[in-house]
Amino acid sequence: MKRVLLTVLLVLIVLTALTACEANDQKVDFPVMTKSFPEIIDPHNPEQAEQSGDVVVLHGGILNGDKWNTFMKNVKEKHQAQVRVTKYTIEGGPIIHELIYDGTAIQFTYDDSRDLYGSTQGRANDTCKGIGMMKSEQGRIFYVLTGCEKEENPFSIPKR
Structure with a gap:
């Protein structure tokens, strides 16, 4: 009985080792994994918005500025990341920006439909190559999306 168990155990070890060796020889491309x-x-x-x-x-x-800093670090290191930024107008209307970075480009979604003066046409989308900085006339520095397919991109966030 011991001999049978030892043989079965030995066969399992050999099969596991062979499977591991085969997995190391193959290159596996993983799809972009983003959570909703x-x-x-x-x-x-x-x-x-803060609690979400x-x-x-x-x-x-x-x-939640730490979440922006983490997103920026991941973009700099070319790691997949995503962040949602909700900006509030003077009147208090939310404008929602969702950014998903896949390691090469940023998929950007803009939704101002909840703002009193916003669009009722739905969410606007764009694809951008990266994030840069811009200085306003008042001297404030903002992060902005760069290399976007559409000429005008409404995203900016103040640098802290």
Whole structure:
């Protein structure tokens, strides 16, 4: 009985080793794995946006800024990443920006349909090559998307 168990165990070890060797010889390309963004709960006030993990841009500052810093680090290192940025107008309307980086380009979605003065035409999409910095006339520095397919891109976030 011991001999049978030992033989079975030896066969399993050899098969496992062979399978591992074969896996190392093959190059495997993994698809871009992105998790979906948390559901947007209307009216999507700043507290809800912060709790959903959004980077929240208010006229008084930025909440969850660490999430933006992590996204920027991943883009710099060419690692897949995603972030949702919710900016609020002076009137308090949310404008939602979703950025998904696949290691080479940023897929950008812009949704201002929840803003009183926003569009009712749905979400706008664009593909951009990277993120750069721009200085405003007032001297403030902003991150902006660069190399976008569409000429005008409404995304910017203040540098902290």
